[in-house]
Amino acid sequence: MSPELVAPHVPVLLDEVIAGLCPREGEIHVDGTFGAGGYTKAILNSGARVFAFDRDPDAIREGRILADESGARLTLVPERFSRMRQALSDRGVDSVDGVALDIGVSSMQLDRPERGFSFQSDGPLDMRMSREGASAADFVNEADEAEIADVLYHYGDEPRSRRVARAIVAARPIERTGQLAEIVRKALGHHAGMKKDPATRTFQAIRIHLNEELQELEGGLAAAEEVLKPGGRLAVVTFHSLEDRVVKRFLKERSGSVPSGSRHLPAPTVAGPTPSFDAVARPTRAGEREIKSNPRARSATLRVARRTNAAPWSQTQKGNSR
Numbered sequence: 001m002s003p004e005l006v007a008p009h010v011p012v013l014l015d016e017v018i019a020g021l022c023p024r025e026g027e028i029h030v031d032g033t034f035g036a037g038g039y040t041k042a043i044l045n046s047g048a049r050v051f052a053f054d055r056d057p058d059a060i061r062e063g064r065i066l067a068d069e070s071g072a073r074l075t076l077v078p079e080r081f082s083r084m085r086q087a088l089s090d091r092g093v094d095s096v097d098g099v100a101l102d103i104g105v106s107s108m109q110l111d112r113p114e115r116g117f118s119f120q121s122d123g124p125l126d127m128r129m130s131r132e133g134a135s136a137a138d139f140v141n142e143a144d145e146a147e148i149a150d151v152l153y154h155y156g157d158e159p160r161s162r163r164v165a166r167a168i169v170a171a172r173p174i175e176r177t178g179q180l181a182e183i184v185r186k187a188l189g190h191h192a193g194m195k196k197d198p199a200t201r202t203f204q205a206i207r208i209h210l211n212e213e214l215q216e217l218e219g220g221l222a223a224a225e226e227v228l229k230p231g232g233r234l235a236v237v238t239f240h241s242l243e244d245r246v247v248k249r250f251l252k253e254r255s256g257s258v259p260s261g262s263r264h265l266p267a268p269t270v271a272g273p274t275p276s277f278d279a280v281a282r283p284t285r286a287g288e289r290e291i292k293s294n295p296r297a298r299s300a301t302l303r304v305a306r307r308t309n310a311a312p313w314s315q316t317q318k319g320n321s322r
Contacts (some may be wrong), residue, residue, distance in 0.1 A: 010107075010293070011038025012300045013237055017100055018285050020235040020304035023048040027097035030227070032081030033218055034059050035106040037051055037066050040074060048097070049073045051088060053081045055130040061109065079229070080130075082219030085226045095229040103217055103247075104239045105129075105207060107296065113177070117207060122178035127207045137175050137204050139200070145169045155214075155242065156205025163187050164202055177203075204240070214246060221250045222314055225276055230309035239299045244283075247303050254313060255305065256281050274310035281305065 003258040012018070023029050025047030026235055034052035036059070044066075052074060054060055060078045070202050079087045081101060088096070109129070110118045116126030116136060127136040130249050140148065149165035152158040167187035181199040184190075188198040209215060224234050238244040251257075256275035264275045281304040286297035 006277070011036075011042075012102065012294065012297045013286055013290070013302045014038060014042060015282065016302050017102075017235045017237065018042050018046075019303065020281065020302065021100060021233050023097040023098060027094060028095075029098040029100070030081075030084055030096050031100050032084060032224075033074070033100075033102040033106070034063055035102065036108050037063055039100050039102065041066065043098075043100075044070055044073055048073075051075045051077055051084075051091070051093065051096070053077045053079050053084060053142050055080045056106070056109065057131055059106070062108075073172070080216055080219075082216050082223055084220070088227055094227075096227050096232060097229060098233045098235070099224040099228060101217075101220055101224070101234075101236045103237065116177050117203070119177045119181035119197075119203060122176055124178050125175055125180055127203075127210050129211045131234045134210065136180075136210055136227075137173075139206060139210060140168050140174050140180065141172050151209045152202055153206045154205070155208040156201035156203045158205060160188060163241045214242060217243060217246050218250070221247065222312075224308070225254065226312045226314065228305055228307035232307040233304065234307065235302060235304045237300055239296075239301075244301050244303075248283075251277055251280050251303060251305050273313050274308070276308055276310045276313055277305040279306040280309050 016027055021029060021043065023043045023046040027048040029043050029048050031043065031049050031052040032057040032159045034054040037052070040050050040052045050073065052063065054063070055078065057078065060076050063076050067076050075091065077087050088094070105117050109115045109312055113121040113123030116124050125135065125140070145165045148168055149161040152161035152164055159162060164184055164187050167183050168174065168180070171183045174183065180202070181197070185197070185198040190198050229236060236247045238247055254275060254277045256272070257280070284302040286300055290297045
């Protein structure tokens with residue numbers, strides 16, 4: 001067994017995720033969101049092999065210590081997890097026993113002001129998980145008012161998105177996280193004692209849009225369906241309703257739990273694809289003890305399911321389209 005490392009950040013619902021994956025010696029698992037390596041470390045401690053994905057170059061670089069100490073059982077993959085099927089195939093792996101996904105921004109990213117994900121400490125307005133492409137500053141300074149309002153409304157549930165977008169455009173150029181937070185607070189009438197800082201919704205929305213997080217999640221779930229072997233386990237941790245809705249819908253569809261009809265609507269005449277997942281567990285949330293020691297766990301939801309021996313729906317749909 002490799003020497004244990006002390007991770008700088010506490011993974012959310014760790015015991016529950018590992019119980020859902022049930023990793024065993026000799027198995028192959030994917031940690032699609034490596035971050036600080038919390039889930040990966042626990043999987044390695046079971047004796048399994050891990051392919052750990054992360055598009056953040058900082059996470060990959062800092063994970064090399066754990067990789068070196070793993071006895072070649074950890075392979076770091078600097079890729080988006082939506083590309084896991086091809087990335088695994090390139091490394092000679094066709095199927096795996098488990099896939100874990102911890103969606104959203106990592107504590108490592110939030111806690112570093114230079115990454116620009118949080119307004120708790122002032123820093124450059126960046127928010128790029130991969131450190132490539134357009135930054136959050138590029139978006140708020142170049143997008144038109146209507147696009148900004150749409151992003152804030154759809155990805156941040158901001159009810160006054162137009163007012164915030166108008167204030168952002170009027171205050172350009174915007175280069176710092178603290179500057180953007182103050183613009184939003186002023187637009188929404190922020191005052192001391194408010195339960196939640198109104199800038200939170202705007203930062204969430206821009207981050208999700210910039211990193212294509214919901215599209216990435218959809219692609220990652222489909223990729224997990226393709227690489228999991230029969231009996232393989234999927235464990236997904238989400239942190240807000242937009243993410244959880246995507247996972248819930250995916251598992252509901254893939255397990256055949258979508259209603260087939262009602263007394264008002266005729267039942268479908270053609271059966272859908274064979275369910276590719278079963279044993280879909282009830283959603284799990286953190287207990288008070290974990291929330292007290294790790295406040296980030298308060299909004300976390302874990303969903304776990306088991307892969308059946310049915311073909312991936314993507315293959316079934318391709319076959320039906322021919």
